[in-house]
Amino acid sequence: MSLNIFNALTGRKEPFEPVESGKVGMYVCGVTVYDMCHIGHARSLVVFDVIYRYLLDLGYQVTYVRNFTDVDDKIINRANQLGEDWKELAERFIREFYVDVDALGLLRPTVEPRATDHIPQIQSLVERLIEREHAYEADGDVMFSVESFDGYGRLSGKKVDELISGARVEVDQKKRNPLDFALWKAAKPGEPSWPSPWGPGRPGWHIECSAMSMDYLGQEFDIHGGGADLAFPHHENEIAQSQGATGKPFARRWIHNGFVNIRSEKMSKSLGNVLNIRTVLQDFHHEALRLFLLSKHYRSPLDYNDESIREAAVGLERLYSAMAGLDKLVGLQGRARELPEPLTNIRERFREAMDDDFNTPRALAVLFDAARAINTIATARRPPRDKAPLPELLGAARKDITDMSRNILGILTEDPRVFLDDMRMKRALARGLDAAEIEARIVARAEARSKKDFAAADRIREELAEKGVVLEDNPEGTTWTVKDLQVD
Protein backbone atom coordinates (compact mmCIF):
# COMPACT_ATOMS: atom_id res chain seq x y z
CA MET A 1 0.00 0.00 0.00
CA SER A 2 1.06 3.55 -0.46
CA LEU A 3 0.10 6.86 1.02
CA ASN A 4 -3.44 8.07 0.51
CA ILE A 5 -4.44 11.53 1.61
CA PHE A 6 -7.87 13.08 1.96
CA ASN A 7 -7.95 16.08 -0.31
CA ALA A 8 -10.39 18.79 0.74
CA LEU A 9 -10.43 20.02 -2.84
CA THR A 10 -12.05 16.84 -4.09
CA GLY A 11 -13.54 15.52 -0.86
CA ARG A 12 -11.84 12.19 -1.40
CA LYS A 13 -8.87 10.15 -0.33
CA GLU A 14 -6.40 10.12 -3.18
CA PRO A 15 -3.11 8.34 -3.80
CA PHE A 16 -0.29 10.71 -3.03
CA GLU A 17 1.87 11.58 -6.01
CA PRO A 18 4.15 14.55 -5.66
CA VAL A 19 4.61 17.08 -8.44
CA GLU A 20 8.26 16.19 -8.55
CA SER A 21 9.11 12.58 -7.85
CA GLY A 22 10.79 12.07 -4.50
CA LYS A 23 10.18 15.62 -3.34
CA VAL A 24 7.34 17.18 -1.42
CA GLY A 25 6.48 20.83 -0.96
CA MET A 26 4.18 21.51 1.97
CA TYR A 27 2.89 24.85 3.19
CA VAL A 28 0.99 25.15 6.45
CA CYS A 29 -0.62 28.33 7.70
CA GLY A 30 1.10 29.25 10.90
CA VAL A 31 0.06 31.61 13.63
CA THR A 32 -0.69 35.29 13.86
CA VAL A 33 1.67 36.40 16.57
CA TYR A 34 -0.43 38.53 18.89
CA ASP A 35 -1.03 36.14 21.79
CA MET A 36 0.06 32.90 23.42
CA CYS A 37 -0.55 29.65 21.58
CA HIS A 38 -3.41 27.52 22.80
CA ILE A 39 -4.23 23.88 22.58
CA GLY A 40 -5.98 24.39 19.25
CA HIS A 41 -2.72 25.65 17.81
CA ALA A 42 -1.06 22.66 19.42
CA ARG A 43 -3.27 20.29 17.49
CA SER A 44 -2.53 21.90 14.17
CA LEU A 45 1.17 22.09 14.98
CA VAL A 46 1.40 18.48 16.11
CA VAL A 47 -0.74 17.10 13.30
CA PHE A 48 1.37 18.72 10.63
CA ASP A 49 4.54 17.88 12.50
CA VAL A 50 3.52 14.23 12.31
CA ILE A 51 2.60 14.53 8.64
CA TYR A 52 5.99 16.11 7.99
CA ARG A 53 7.74 13.38 9.94
CA TYR A 54 5.84 10.67 8.12
CA LEU A 55 6.70 12.10 4.71
CA LEU A 56 10.34 12.15 5.79
CA ASP A 57 10.04 8.58 7.00
CA LEU A 58 8.74 7.58 3.57
CA GLY A 59 11.98 8.96 2.17
CA TYR A 60 10.68 12.15 0.59
CA GLN A 61 12.81 15.21 0.48
CA VAL A 62 10.34 17.57 2.10
CA THR A 63 10.33 21.33 2.00
CA TYR A 64 8.05 22.27 4.86
CA VAL A 65 7.07 25.93 5.07
CA ARG A 66 5.20 27.35 8.04
CA ASN A 67 4.71 31.08 8.15
CA PHE A 68 4.32 33.75 10.77
CA THR A 69 1.70 36.41 10.18
CA ASP A 70 3.56 39.25 11.82
CA VAL A 71 1.59 42.24 10.61
CA ASP A 72 -2.18 42.37 10.74
CA ASP A 73 -5.17 44.04 12.40
CA LYS A 74 -5.07 41.86 15.49
CA ILE A 75 -1.41 42.62 16.09
CA ILE A 76 -1.91 46.34 15.57
CA ASN A 77 -4.94 46.42 17.87
CA ARG A 78 -3.21 44.45 20.57
CA ALA A 79 -0.14 46.64 20.34
CA ASN A 80 -2.28 49.76 20.69
CA GLN A 81 -4.04 48.27 23.67
CA LEU A 82 -0.82 47.47 25.40
CA GLY A 83 0.97 50.60 24.27
CA GLU A 84 3.64 48.41 22.78
CA ASP A 85 5.32 48.77 19.42
CA TRP A 86 3.60 46.38 16.99
CA LYS A 87 6.90 45.01 15.76
CA GLU A 88 8.14 44.35 19.26
CA LEU A 89 4.88 42.68 20.16
CA ALA A 90 5.18 40.38 17.16
CA GLU A 91 8.77 39.54 18.02
CA ARG A 92 7.82 38.85 21.59
CA PHE A 93 5.12 36.38 20.64
CA ILE A 94 7.39 34.72 18.11
CA ARG A 95 9.78 34.04 20.97
CA GLU A 96 6.90 32.69 23.07
CA PHE A 97 5.83 30.57 20.13
CA TYR A 98 9.22 28.90 20.03
CA VAL A 99 9.07 28.18 23.74
CA ASP A 100 5.84 26.25 23.21
CA VAL A 101 6.86 24.62 19.99
CA ASP A 102 10.09 23.33 21.46
CA ALA A 103 8.27 22.13 24.55
CA LEU A 104 5.99 20.13 22.28
CA GLY A 105 8.94 18.45 20.63
CA LEU A 106 8.19 19.74 17.15
CA LEU A 107 10.63 19.44 14.32
CA ARG A 108 11.55 22.78 12.85
CA PRO A 109 10.07 23.37 9.41
CA THR A 110 12.47 23.90 6.53
CA VAL A 111 11.54 27.57 6.31
CA GLU A 112 9.56 29.82 8.63
CA PRO A 113 8.96 32.94 6.61
CA ARG A 114 7.43 36.12 7.95
CA ALA A 115 4.98 38.24 6.04
CA THR A 116 6.96 41.43 6.67
CA ASP A 117 10.02 39.90 5.00
CA HIS A 118 8.09 39.32 1.79
CA ILE A 119 6.59 42.69 0.99
CA PRO A 120 8.20 42.84 -2.51
CA GLN A 121 6.87 39.40 -3.43
CA ILE A 122 3.44 40.35 -2.14
CA GLN A 123 3.44 43.58 -4.10
CA SER A 124 4.47 41.98 -7.32
CA LEU A 125 1.71 39.43 -6.89
CA VAL A 126 -0.80 42.22 -6.39
CA GLU A 127 0.50 44.03 -9.46
CA ARG A 128 0.13 40.89 -11.46
CA LEU A 129 -3.46 40.47 -10.32
CA ILE A 130 -4.26 44.03 -11.31
CA GLU A 131 -2.70 43.47 -14.73
CA ARG A 132 -4.75 40.36 -15.22
CA GLU A 133 -7.87 42.24 -14.12
CA HIS A 134 -8.51 40.10 -11.11
CA ALA A 135 -7.96 43.04 -8.82
CA TYR A 136 -8.83 46.70 -8.71
CA GLU A 137 -7.63 49.71 -6.83
CA ALA A 138 -9.94 51.67 -4.55
CA ASP A 139 -8.71 54.58 -2.46
CA GLY A 140 -5.30 53.12 -1.78
CA ASP A 141 -6.74 49.65 -1.13
CA VAL A 142 -6.45 46.90 -3.66
CA MET A 143 -9.33 44.45 -3.79
CA PHE A 144 -9.55 41.04 -5.34
CA SER A 145 -12.58 40.69 -7.55
CA VAL A 146 -14.23 37.42 -6.70
CA GLU A 147 -16.42 37.53 -9.79
CA SER A 148 -13.36 37.62 -12.01
CA PHE A 149 -12.33 34.18 -10.86
CA ASP A 150 -14.40 31.27 -12.09
CA GLY A 151 -13.42 28.62 -9.60
CA TYR A 152 -14.25 30.69 -6.53
CA GLY A 153 -15.89 28.53 -3.88
CA ARG A 154 -14.63 25.20 -5.14
CA LEU A 155 -12.60 24.34 -2.05
CA SER A 156 -15.28 25.21 0.46
CA GLY A 157 -18.14 24.01 -1.71
CA LYS A 158 -19.75 27.40 -1.73
CA LYS A 159 -21.35 29.33 -4.55
CA VAL A 160 -20.74 33.01 -4.99
CA ASP A 161 -24.42 33.97 -5.18
CA GLU A 162 -25.28 31.88 -2.11
CA LEU A 163 -22.48 33.51 -0.23
CA ILE A 164 -23.71 36.93 -1.12
CA SER A 165 -27.26 36.25 -0.02
CA GLY A 166 -26.07 34.88 3.30
CA ALA A 167 -23.32 37.38 3.71
CA ARG A 168 -22.94 38.82 7.16
CA VAL A 169 -20.03 40.98 6.16
CA GLU A 170 -20.58 44.64 6.57
CA VAL A 171 -21.04 46.53 3.37
CA ASP A 172 -17.88 48.22 2.30
CA GLN A 173 -18.42 50.90 -0.29
CA LYS A 174 -15.03 50.26 -1.78
CA LYS A 175 -16.01 46.75 -2.75
CA ARG A 176 -17.66 46.04 -6.06
CA ASN A 177 -18.90 42.79 -4.65
CA PRO A 178 -19.41 42.15 -0.94
CA LEU A 179 -17.22 39.06 -1.19
CA ASP A 180 -14.25 40.92 -2.62
CA PHE A 181 -11.36 40.98 -0.21
CA ALA A 182 -8.35 43.18 0.38
CA LEU A 183 -5.00 42.33 -1.16
CA TRP A 184 -3.46 45.56 0.00
CA LYS A 185 -4.72 47.86 2.70
CA ALA A 186 -4.04 51.58 2.73
CA ALA A 187 -2.42 52.60 5.99
CA LYS A 188 -4.40 54.64 8.46
CA PRO A 189 -2.42 57.21 10.40
CA GLY A 190 -0.01 55.59 12.82
CA GLU A 191 -0.30 52.14 11.28
CA PRO A 192 2.67 50.21 9.96
CA SER A 193 3.10 50.72 6.26
CA TRP A 194 5.29 50.10 3.26
CA PRO A 195 5.48 52.25 0.16
CA SER A 196 3.66 50.79 -2.81
CA PRO A 197 2.35 51.77 -6.24
CA TRP A 198 -1.04 52.28 -4.52
CA GLY A 199 0.30 54.40 -1.73
CA PRO A 200 1.60 53.46 1.69
CA GLY A 201 -0.06 50.41 3.13
CA ARG A 202 0.27 46.83 4.22
CA PRO A 203 -0.66 43.44 2.85
CA GLY A 204 -4.08 41.92 3.32
CA TRP A 205 -4.11 38.71 5.28
CA HIS A 206 -4.63 36.18 2.52
CA ILE A 207 -2.06 37.41 0.04
CA GLU A 208 0.96 36.72 2.23
CA CYS A 209 0.37 32.98 2.14
CA SER A 210 0.09 32.97 -1.64
CA ALA A 211 3.26 35.00 -1.96
CA MET A 212 5.32 33.02 0.52
CA SER A 213 4.18 29.57 -0.53
CA MET A 214 4.95 30.27 -4.17
CA ASP A 215 8.21 31.93 -3.23
CA TYR A 216 9.52 28.81 -1.51
CA LEU A 217 7.61 26.03 -3.21
CA GLY A 218 6.89 27.24 -6.70
CA GLN A 219 3.60 28.03 -8.38
CA GLU A 220 2.37 24.49 -8.11
CA PHE A 221 3.11 22.37 -5.07
CA ASP A 222 1.89 19.33 -3.18
CA ILE A 223 0.25 20.07 0.13
CA HIS A 224 -1.31 23.09 1.72
CA GLY A 225 -2.61 22.74 5.23
CA GLY A 226 -4.14 24.55 8.14
CA GLY A 227 -6.98 24.50 10.62
CA ALA A 228 -10.47 23.62 9.44
CA ASP A 229 -11.62 27.18 9.98
CA LEU A 230 -9.17 28.44 7.40
CA ALA A 231 -10.80 26.60 4.52
CA PHE A 232 -13.15 29.51 4.06
CA PRO A 233 -12.42 32.22 3.34
CA HIS A 234 -8.65 32.13 3.80
CA HIS A 235 -7.73 29.15 1.67
CA GLU A 236 -10.44 29.85 -0.83
CA ASN A 237 -8.98 33.31 -1.29
CA GLU A 238 -5.47 31.98 -1.56
CA ILE A 239 -6.51 29.73 -4.39
CA ALA A 240 -8.26 32.59 -6.18
CA GLN A 241 -5.25 34.90 -5.83
CA SER A 242 -2.66 32.37 -6.76
CA GLN A 243 -4.43 30.79 -9.68
CA GLY A 244 -5.57 34.20 -10.80
CA ALA A 245 -2.00 35.42 -10.88
CA THR A 246 -0.29 32.40 -12.41
CA GLY A 247 -2.96 30.50 -14.26
CA LYS A 248 -1.52 27.40 -12.64
CA PRO A 249 -3.23 25.02 -10.20
CA PHE A 250 -1.43 26.19 -7.00
CA ALA A 251 -1.62 23.60 -4.19
CA ARG A 252 -2.64 20.18 -5.42
CA ARG A 253 -4.20 19.03 -2.20
CA TRP A 254 -5.54 20.68 0.92
CA ILE A 255 -5.44 19.22 4.39
CA HIS A 256 -7.44 20.66 7.27
CA ASN A 257 -7.21 19.60 10.87
CA GLY A 258 -10.32 19.54 13.07
CA PHE A 259 -10.89 21.80 16.04
CA VAL A 260 -10.25 21.16 19.70
CA ASN A 261 -13.23 21.70 21.96
CA ILE A 262 -12.95 22.28 25.66
CA ARG A 263 -15.41 20.18 27.64
CA SER A 264 -17.67 19.98 24.60
CA GLU A 265 -17.65 23.72 24.09
CA LYS A 266 -15.95 25.66 21.39
CA MET A 267 -12.84 27.31 22.70
CA SER A 268 -13.21 31.05 22.52
CA LYS A 269 -12.15 34.16 24.25
CA SER A 270 -15.73 35.12 25.00
CA LEU A 271 -16.38 31.84 26.81
CA GLY A 272 -13.14 32.36 28.65
CA ASN A 273 -12.09 28.77 28.12
CA VAL A 274 -8.99 29.27 26.04
CA LEU A 275 -6.41 26.79 27.20
CA ASN A 276 -2.80 27.66 26.48
CA ILE A 277 -0.23 25.06 25.59
CA ARG A 278 2.00 25.92 28.50
CA THR A 279 -0.89 25.63 30.95
CA VAL A 280 -1.43 22.03 29.90
CA LEU A 281 2.27 21.31 30.01
CA GLN A 282 2.42 22.42 33.63
CA ASP A 283 0.43 19.35 34.55
CA PHE A 284 1.18 16.88 31.81
CA HIS A 285 4.20 15.58 29.97
CA HIS A 286 4.39 16.96 26.45
CA GLU A 287 4.27 13.45 25.04
CA ALA A 288 1.01 12.88 26.90
CA LEU A 289 -0.35 15.93 25.12
CA ARG A 290 0.92 14.67 21.78
CA LEU A 291 -0.60 11.26 22.44
CA PHE A 292 -3.88 12.93 23.32
CA LEU A 293 -3.85 15.04 20.16
CA LEU A 294 -3.07 11.99 18.04
CA SER A 295 -5.60 9.70 19.68
CA LYS A 296 -8.30 10.84 17.31
CA HIS A 297 -8.13 11.15 13.54
CA TYR A 298 -6.85 14.59 12.59
CA ARG A 299 -9.92 15.64 10.66
CA SER A 300 -12.45 15.04 13.43
CA PRO A 301 -13.20 17.42 16.26
CA LEU A 302 -11.42 16.52 19.47
CA ASP A 303 -12.73 17.18 22.94
CA TYR A 304 -10.31 18.20 25.65
CA ASN A 305 -11.40 17.46 29.19
CA ASP A 306 -9.84 16.21 32.40
CA GLU A 307 -10.68 12.61 31.60
CA SER A 308 -9.38 12.60 28.03
CA ILE A 309 -5.97 14.10 28.78
CA ARG A 310 -5.66 11.91 31.86
CA GLU A 311 -6.30 8.84 29.73
CA ALA A 312 -3.54 9.89 27.38
CA ALA A 313 -1.15 10.35 30.29
CA VAL A 314 -1.99 6.89 31.64
CA GLY A 315 -1.60 5.40 28.19
CA LEU A 316 1.79 7.01 27.70
CA GLU A 317 2.99 5.57 30.96
CA ARG A 318 1.74 2.15 29.98
CA LEU A 319 3.80 2.33 26.80
CA TYR A 320 6.90 3.51 28.59
CA SER A 321 6.57 0.89 31.26
CA ALA A 322 6.23 -1.82 28.64
CA MET A 323 9.37 -0.48 26.97
CA ALA A 324 11.21 -0.65 30.26
CA GLY A 325 10.00 -4.23 30.55
CA LEU A 326 11.25 -4.95 27.07
CA ASP A 327 14.71 -3.69 27.94
CA LYS A 328 14.77 -6.06 30.88
CA LEU A 329 13.68 -8.93 28.68
CA VAL A 330 16.49 -8.28 26.23
CA GLY A 331 18.91 -8.79 29.09
CA LEU A 332 17.35 -12.11 29.91
CA GLN A 333 19.14 -13.98 27.14
CA GLY A 334 16.03 -15.90 26.18
CA ARG A 335 16.10 -18.72 23.69
CA ALA A 336 12.73 -18.73 21.95
CA ARG A 337 13.15 -18.36 18.21
CA GLU A 338 9.87 -16.62 17.56
CA LEU A 339 8.23 -13.41 18.54
CA PRO A 340 4.53 -13.17 19.31
CA GLU A 341 2.57 -11.79 16.38
CA PRO A 342 2.08 -8.24 17.77
CA LEU A 343 5.85 -7.84 17.90
CA THR A 344 6.33 -8.74 14.27
CA ASN A 345 5.89 -6.54 11.21
CA ILE A 346 5.53 -3.49 13.40
CA ARG A 347 6.80 -1.13 10.75
CA GLU A 348 4.52 -2.56 8.10
CA ARG A 349 1.43 -2.35 10.26
CA PHE A 350 2.31 1.07 11.55
CA ARG A 351 2.93 2.42 8.07
CA GLU A 352 -0.21 0.82 6.76
CA ALA A 353 -2.16 2.82 9.31
CA MET A 354 -0.31 6.04 8.49
CA ASP A 355 -0.71 5.43 4.78
CA ASP A 356 -4.44 5.58 5.28
CA ASP A 357 -4.72 9.35 5.57
CA PHE A 358 -2.42 9.51 8.59
CA ASN A 359 -4.58 7.31 10.76
CA THR A 360 -2.72 7.87 14.02
CA PRO A 361 -5.31 6.14 16.26
CA ARG A 362 -4.69 2.94 14.32
CA ALA A 363 -0.95 3.46 14.46
CA LEU A 364 -1.20 3.87 18.22
CA ALA A 365 -3.11 0.61 18.44
CA VAL A 366 -0.09 -1.12 16.88
CA LEU A 367 1.99 0.25 19.74
CA PHE A 368 -0.48 -0.77 22.43
CA ASP A 369 -0.74 -4.26 20.98
CA ALA A 370 3.02 -4.52 21.13
CA ALA A 371 3.03 -3.30 24.72
CA ARG A 372 0.63 -6.00 25.77
CA ALA A 373 2.66 -8.68 24.00
CA ILE A 374 5.79 -7.52 25.80
CA ASN A 375 4.06 -7.58 29.17
CA THR A 376 2.72 -11.04 28.44
CA ILE A 377 6.22 -12.38 27.87
CA ALA A 378 7.48 -10.58 30.94
CA THR A 379 4.74 -12.07 33.11
CA ALA A 380 5.05 -15.57 31.74
CA ARG A 381 8.79 -15.74 31.93
CA ARG A 382 9.28 -16.71 35.48
CA PRO A 383 9.65 -20.44 35.63
CA PRO A 384 10.13 -21.29 31.94
CA ARG A 385 12.84 -18.79 31.28
CA ASP A 386 13.60 -20.01 27.84
CA LYS A 387 10.15 -18.88 26.75
CA ALA A 388 11.65 -15.44 26.32
CA PRO A 389 12.60 -14.66 22.72
CA LEU A 390 16.21 -14.36 21.62
CA PRO A 391 17.72 -10.99 22.51
CA GLU A 392 18.30 -10.12 18.87
CA LEU A 393 14.63 -10.68 18.08
CA LEU A 394 13.55 -8.52 20.97
CA GLY A 395 16.12 -5.92 20.06
CA ALA A 396 14.77 -5.70 16.55
CA ALA A 397 11.22 -5.29 17.82
CA ARG A 398 12.44 -2.64 20.21
CA LYS A 399 14.01 -0.73 17.36
CA ASP A 400 10.89 -1.02 15.23
CA ILE A 401 8.72 0.33 18.01
CA THR A 402 11.01 3.22 18.88
CA ASP A 403 11.68 4.15 15.27
CA MET A 404 8.00 4.44 14.55
CA SER A 405 6.87 6.10 17.75
CA ARG A 406 9.84 8.38 18.16
CA ASN A 407 10.47 9.45 14.61
CA ILE A 408 6.90 9.69 13.43
CA LEU A 409 4.65 10.36 16.40
CA GLY A 410 7.26 12.06 18.53
CA ILE A 411 6.45 9.94 21.58
CA LEU A 412 8.57 7.39 23.48
CA THR A 413 11.55 9.57 22.68
CA GLU A 414 13.12 9.15 26.11
CA ASP A 415 14.83 6.22 27.72
CA PRO A 416 11.96 4.41 29.47
CA ARG A 417 13.83 3.99 32.75
CA VAL A 418 14.74 7.67 32.81
CA PHE A 419 11.22 8.69 31.86
CA LEU A 420 9.63 6.61 34.60
CA ASP A 421 12.12 7.79 37.21
CA ASP A 422 11.66 11.42 36.24
CA MET A 423 7.94 11.03 36.37
CA ARG A 424 8.16 9.50 39.81
CA MET A 425 10.46 12.19 41.12
CA LYS A 426 8.32 14.99 39.70
CA ARG A 427 5.28 13.56 41.40
CA ALA A 428 7.11 13.02 44.66
CA LEU A 429 8.20 16.62 44.52
CA ALA A 430 4.68 17.80 43.76
CA ARG A 431 3.47 15.99 46.86
CA GLY A 432 6.36 17.21 48.94
CA LEU A 433 7.76 13.72 49.42
CA ASP A 434 11.34 12.79 50.08
CA ALA A 435 12.74 9.76 48.26
CA ALA A 436 15.21 8.84 50.98
CA GLU A 437 12.47 8.87 53.56
CA ILE A 438 10.26 6.64 51.45
CA GLU A 439 13.08 4.21 50.91
CA ALA A 440 13.79 4.13 54.64
CA ARG A 441 10.17 3.19 55.24
CA ILE A 442 10.48 0.47 52.62
CA VAL A 443 13.47 -0.96 54.44
CA ALA A 444 11.54 -0.90 57.70
CA ARG A 445 8.68 -2.67 56.02
CA ALA A 446 11.00 -5.29 54.57
CA GLU A 447 12.28 -6.02 58.04
CA ALA A 448 8.78 -6.40 59.38
CA ARG A 449 7.92 -8.69 56.49
CA SER A 450 10.92 -10.87 57.06
CA LYS A 451 9.72 -11.32 60.62
CA LYS A 452 6.27 -12.11 59.23
CA ASP A 453 4.95 -9.10 61.08
CA PHE A 454 2.50 -8.34 58.30
CA ALA A 455 0.40 -6.03 60.42
CA ALA A 456 3.34 -3.68 60.87
CA ALA A 457 4.32 -4.04 57.21
CA ASP A 458 0.81 -3.22 56.05
CA ARG A 459 0.67 -0.26 58.39
CA ILE A 460 3.74 1.20 56.68
CA ARG A 461 2.29 0.52 53.27
CA GLU A 462 -0.98 2.20 54.16
CA GLU A 463 0.78 5.13 55.66
CA LEU A 464 2.71 5.61 52.42
CA ALA A 465 -0.40 5.03 50.34
CA GLU A 466 -2.07 7.95 52.06
CA LYS A 467 0.71 10.15 50.79
CA GLY A 468 0.19 8.82 47.28
CA VAL A 469 3.06 6.33 47.30
CA VAL A 470 2.26 2.93 45.84
CA LEU A 471 4.53 -0.01 46.63
CA GLU A 472 5.15 -2.91 44.32
CA ASP A 473 6.74 -6.08 45.67
CA ASN A 474 8.51 -8.20 43.12
CA PRO A 475 11.13 -10.93 43.23
CA GLU A 476 13.96 -8.41 43.07
CA GLY A 477 12.62 -6.34 45.94
CA THR A 478 10.17 -3.52 46.45
CA THR A 479 9.80 -0.60 44.08
CA TRP A 480 7.66 2.45 44.56
CA THR A 481 5.71 4.80 42.39
CA VAL A 482 3.79 7.96 43.10
CA LYS A 483 0.25 8.58 41.99
CA ASP A 484 -0.15 11.55 39.72
CA LEU A 485 -2.06 14.35 41.37
CA GLN A 486 -3.82 14.97 38.06
CA VAL A 487 -4.75 11.35 37.69
CA ASP A 488 -5.58 10.69 41.29
Add this chain to the structure above:
RNA sequence: GGCGGCUUAGCCAAGUGGUAAGGCGACGGUCUGCAAAACCGUUAUACGGCGGUUCGAAUCCGCCAGCCGCCUCCA
Protein backbone atom coordinates in the same frame (compact mmCIF):
# COMPACT_ATOMS: atom_id res chain seq x y z
C1' G B 1 -31.48 30.37 5.29
C1' G B 2 -27.09 27.97 2.41
C1' C B 3 -23.00 24.41 2.50
C1' G B 4 -20.43 20.49 5.02
C1' G B 5 -19.67 16.94 8.86
C1' C B 6 -20.82 13.71 12.90
C1' U B 7 -24.01 9.83 15.79
C1' U B 8 -19.91 2.64 17.24
C1' A B 9 -19.94 -0.65 24.41
C1' G B 10 -20.01 3.06 31.06
C1' C B 11 -16.45 6.68 28.69
C1' C B 12 -12.67 7.80 24.61
C1' A B 13 -11.90 5.84 19.76
C1' A B 14 -10.57 2.79 14.88
C1' G B 15 -13.33 0.42 11.32
C1' U B 16 -16.44 2.69 3.83
C1' G B 17 -19.65 -4.31 1.57
C1' G B 18 -18.24 -10.19 4.45
C1' U B 19 -19.68 -10.53 9.93
C1' A B 20 -17.10 -5.17 15.54
C1' A B 21 -8.98 -2.64 16.44
C1' G B 22 -7.03 -0.09 20.52
C1' G B 23 -7.29 2.82 25.15
C1' C B 24 -9.63 4.28 29.94
C1' G B 25 -12.91 2.15 33.52
C1' A B 26 -15.62 -2.01 35.84
C1' C B 27 -16.10 -7.11 37.24
C1' G B 28 -14.03 -12.29 37.80
C1' G B 29 -9.43 -15.12 37.87
C1' U B 30 -3.81 -15.97 38.01
C1' C B 31 0.36 -14.13 40.77
C1' U B 32 1.00 -12.24 46.07
C1' G B 33 1.35 -13.28 53.27
C1' C B 34 -2.20 -9.47 51.75
C1' A B 35 -1.65 -5.85 48.08
C1' A B 36 0.25 -3.24 43.80
C1' A B 37 1.83 -3.93 38.84
C1' A B 38 1.31 -7.28 34.97
C1' C B 39 -1.24 -11.16 32.60
C1' C B 40 -5.83 -14.10 31.38
C1' G B 41 -11.14 -13.78 30.92
C1' U B 42 -15.87 -11.02 30.86
C1' U B 43 -17.91 -6.15 29.58
C1' A B 44 -21.66 -3.74 21.73
C1' U B 45 -25.76 -10.60 18.40
C1' A B 46 -24.33 -5.10 17.73
C1' C B 47 -22.85 0.15 15.30
C1' G B 48 -29.04 7.11 16.50
C1' G B 49 -34.28 5.55 14.32
C1' C B 50 -37.14 3.67 10.10
C1' G B 51 -37.11 1.89 5.23
C1' G B 52 -34.34 0.29 0.69
C1' U B 53 -30.20 -2.00 -2.47
C1' U B 54 -27.39 -6.70 -1.84
C1' C B 55 -26.34 -13.65 -1.06
C1' G B 56 -24.43 -10.36 2.73
C1' A B 57 -24.19 -3.36 5.42
C1' A B 58 -21.73 -0.10 11.07
C1' U B 59 -19.98 0.37 6.09
C1' C B 60 -24.06 2.03 -0.17
C1' C B 61 -29.08 4.81 -1.02
C1' G B 62 -33.55 7.45 1.00
C1' C B 63 -36.29 9.59 4.92
C1' C B 64 -36.44 11.08 10.16
C1' A B 65 -34.14 12.58 14.86
C1' G B 66 -30.11 14.63 17.61
C1' C B 67 -25.34 17.07 17.78
C1' C B 68 -21.52 20.07 15.53
C1' G B 69 -18.69 23.16 12.12
C1' C B 70 -18.35 26.92 8.24
C1' C B 71 -20.90 31.04 5.82
C1' U B 72 -17.42 37.30 10.19
C1' C B 73 -11.35 37.34 13.01
C1' C B 74 -10.07 32.38 14.51
C1' A B 75 -5.68 26.47 14.51
